[in-house]
Amino acid sequence: MTRSSRRVLELMRLSMNSEKVADRIKNRIRNGERFIVASHIEPDGDAVGSLLATVRFLANIGKTASGYLPSGIPRRYEFLANEDSFLQETPEEDFDVALILDCSSLDRLDASFVRFLKTRGVERIVIDHHNNEEPFGELSLVRNNVSSTGEILLSLFEQLSPSAITSDVASPLYAALLTDTGNFSFPNTSAETLESAARLVRYGAQPSHIFTKIYDELPVEYLKNIGVAFHNMEFFPEFGIMFVSLPRDEVVQFDPSFDFTEGVVDFTLKARGVKIGALFKQMDGSFTRVSMRSVESIDVGQFARSFGGGGHKNAAGMSLPLSLEESKSFLLRQLKKLL
Structure with a gap:
């Protein structure tokens, strides 16, 4: 067989x-x-x-x-x-x-x-x-x-x-x-x-x-946070990786009932040449949440599960017991191995 x-x-x-x-x-x-x-x-x-x-x-x-x-x-x-x-x-x-x-x-x-x-x-x-x-x-x-x-x-x-x-x-x-x-x-x-x-x-x-x-009925502050995330954009064209981040002291906190990060990471895949996009949300000095998106051929779900996270093949997330900068460095090293 x-x-x-x-x-x-x-x-x-x-x-x-x-x-x-x-x-x-x-x-x-x-x-x-x-x-x-x-x-x-x-x-x-x-x-x-x-x-x-x-x-x-x-x-x-x-x-x-x-x-x-x-x-x-x-x-x-x-x-x-x-x-x-x-x-x-x-x-x-x-x-x-x-x-x-x-x-x-x-x-x-x-x-x-x-x-x-x-x-x-x-x-x-x-x-x-x-x-x-x-x-x-x-x-x-x-x-x-x-x-x-x-x-x-x-x-x-x-x-x-x-x-x-x-x-x-x-x-x-x-x-x-x-x-x-x-x-x-x-x-x-x-x-x-x-x-x-x-x-x-x-x-x-x-x-x-x-x-x-x-x-279409989004608070203005949500759009400001998109601006913050992409102001902190890092693009690694040789790998097709884009990082955007929301440092805690820069995030516009406007309504705890509104998820001010939902959908932000989706914008990373709109850029030509990006295969993997990640949003880093700083929770405190030693804890960062990461949301990931990928093109169809790359399985970020399996990747996230290997670090205690989960999700789907092309949309996944994880929490890292690291600072914002440490999380970005760690993820970049690991994603290079994946690619």
């Missing part, structure tokens, strides 16, 4: 296992009554959209569902929330199932919520599209060839109850797809992704409205 044939068989096996897990999750949702829905810390569009849509879908099929968002909804996604209320502290009441969305590991969850899960013995169901080398759910549906967790959820919801996909379910799911594909421009945008987006529009999502709210 050739190597390619073995790979095809392996993909078929994984697909069959994935479908079996999906069937078990659907049965658990049908039979459960009380659900708590959570996602990773510092939630992005996929996390927020998936959580909102799931809470509303569960309510539409007659379940009791609560969303857990300890830091609240980031400002750019508040328009999706309408009048929804969310738990910001671990609840006193009991739940049958915890649905954990768009989260690849326990250490990406709020620490209080992890303690809640362990002390209450709540059944954990994980639905995600990141590489997950250490599954932490009793049931884990992980499809890392899919654009977003929102796309996975749409498929599940359609199989459970298409009539329960109202416009207020479709809109946050569309936002999940939109943001995790970079406006349908990243390599993870497949024909299936675009077909999913089209179905969400038929369910009532309004593409122009959602795009405008997320990308």
Whole structure:
């Protein structure tokens, strides 16, 4: 048997296992009554959209569902929330199932919520599209060839109850797809992704409205921070690497509920000749967060995982216990080895 044939068989096996897990999750949702829905810390569009849509879908099929968002909804996604209320502290009441969305590991969850899960013995169901080398759910549906967790959820919801996909379910799911594909421009945008987006529009999502709210109604201070990042740009043309950075003393702190770095790193790949772009966000003198993007042929997800981070093939991140300058020097040395 050739190597390619073995790979095809392996993909078929994984697909069959994935479908079996999906069937078990659907049965658990049908039979459960009380659900708590959570996602990773510092939630992005996929996390927020998936959580909102799931809470509303569960309510539409007659379940009791609560969303857990300890830091609240980031400002750019508040328009999706309408009048929804969310738990910001671990609840006193009991739940049958915890649905954990768009989260690849326990250490990406709020620490209080992890303690809640362990002390209450709540059944954990994980639905995600990141590489997950250490599954932490009793049931884990992980499809890392899919654009977003929102796309996975749409498929599940359609199989459970298409009539329960109202416009207020479709809109946050569309936002999940939109943001995790970079406006349908990243390599993870497949024909299936675009077909999913089209179905969400038929369910009532309004593409122009959602795009405008997320990308066009930005605080002026956010644009100032883009300027700060690129004022500190370093380009290494011989390797196709670009670094931009946000030193703590230069960052315009204007609203703690707004992620003032989300999307900044995407601009690095717009420059001709850049294969890998990285944004360095200085948290304090000895701790730096790094967000990375790459062209399709370079796997920064695997690279980030080797240093305790994670993500996708072309979009990943990590935290380094180093100063800003030390982090840049370290990453440049390691990326040169990768290339």
